[in-house]
Amino acid sequence: MQKMTDWLAEVKWTEDGLVPAIVQDHTSGRVLMFAWMDRAALAETAASGRAVFWSRSRRSVWRKGESSGHVQRVRELWLDCDGDVVLLRVEQEGGIACHTGRLSCFFRRLQDGRWEAIDPVLKDPADIYGDSSR
Amino acid sequence: MQKMTDWLAEVKWTEDGLVPAIVQDHTSGRVLMFAWMDRAALAETAASGRAVFWSRSRRSVWRKGESSGHVQRVRELWLDCDGDVVLLRVEQEGGIACHTGRLSCFFRRLQDGRWEAIDPVLKDPADIYGDSSR
Numbered sequence: 001m002q003k004m005t006d007w008l009a010e011v012k013w014t015e016d017g018l019v020p021a022i023v024q025d026h027t028s029g030r031v032l033m034f035a036w037m038d039r040a041a042l043a044e045t046a047a048s049g050r051a052v053f054w055s056r057s058r059r060s061v062w063r064k065g066e067s068s069g070h071v072q073r074v075r076e077l078w079l080d081c082d083g084d085v086v087l088l089r090v091e092q093e094g095g096i097a098c099h100t101g102r103l104s105c106f107f108r109r110l111q112d113g114r115w116e117a118i119d120p121v122l123k124d125p126a127d128i129y130g131d132s133s134r
Numbered sequence: 135m136q137k138m139t140d141w142l143a144e145v146k147w148t149e150d151g152l153v154p155a156i157v158q159d160h161t162s163g164r165v166l167m168f169a170w171m172d173r174a175a176l177a178e179t180a181a182s183g184r185a186v187f188w189s190r191s192r193r194s195v196w197r198k199g200e201s202s203g204h205v206q207r208v209r210e211l212w213l214d215c216d217g218d219v220v221l222l223r224v225e226q227e228g229g230i231a232c233h234t235g236r237l238s239c240f241f242r243r244l245q246d247g248r249w250e251a252i253d254p255v256l257k258d259p260a261d262i263y264g265d266s267s268r
Contacts, residue, residue: 007249022156022165029163031156031212034219046244077244078165081232085168087240098215106221110180110211115141 007046008039012084018054019086023097026075026089032097033105035062042086049074051088068128070094094123101125142177146218152188153220157231159238160209160223166231167239169196176220183208185222202262204228228257235259 051072065071072090107119185206199205206224241253
């Protein structure tokens with residue numbers, strides 16, 4: 001009988017025990033953000049249906065939306081051909097994934113040799129985080 | 135006067151001088167693949183309009199489509215909020231991005247605790263690469 005955690009064993013983790021995670025809006029297809037997961041974060045994401053990451057800068061679990069309320073409800077989890085990258089298709093609560101208050105972290109597009117901010121700030125980060133960190 | 139390469143200086147490279155690159159189909163929004171670029175690859179991508187990566191396994195430049203013909207025509211280049219991930223929106227020539235002969239490298243979806251291959255193989259890899267490597 002296959003154990004329910006066998007799928008985790010198929011993921012090829014980095015030396016640091018992490019896997020890159022791409023997050024995409026399930027409806028619009030917009031790529032919202034890129035982050036990392038450790039095994040526990042990926043397991044919790046699948047079990048809870050909410051995106052959980054590993055913050056490399058803070059060296060701690062990062063339950064997306066814990067401070068901001070901008071939870072990502074995971075509709076689908078995908079794995080790539082090499083087994084070393086995961087893709088989350090999510091519903092983005094609040095319509096804001098980025099800590100700058102924008103829909104997507106990918107809000108700058110290269111135009112005429114410059115990165116131009118395309119997406120508007122939908123909410124002041126100070127109002128999202130109450131002056132605390134993300 | 136701003137130099138045309140200033141935009142490259144805004145990218146935050148890893149210790150190894152790389153940046154993660156997400157490739158997305160410009161029309162359908164499907165995430166096609168994930169790879170890495172060094173500075174030269176990103177510069178060439180922007181200049182040529184064709185996706186160029188750095189192959190970490192082969193430790194060499196990887197001009198996508200060179201063996202397979204499955205060139206990615208870059209329509210847009212995006213940078214994320216931290217400046218450490220790029221997103222390419224492309225036209226995928228041949229409709230195949232994955233070396234397995236599928237549209238996308240993300241062809242396995244988690245279902246009932248298993249990774250299930252969803253996307254069909256559109257072309258036998260042996261026919262794509264003529265039995266050589268990708």
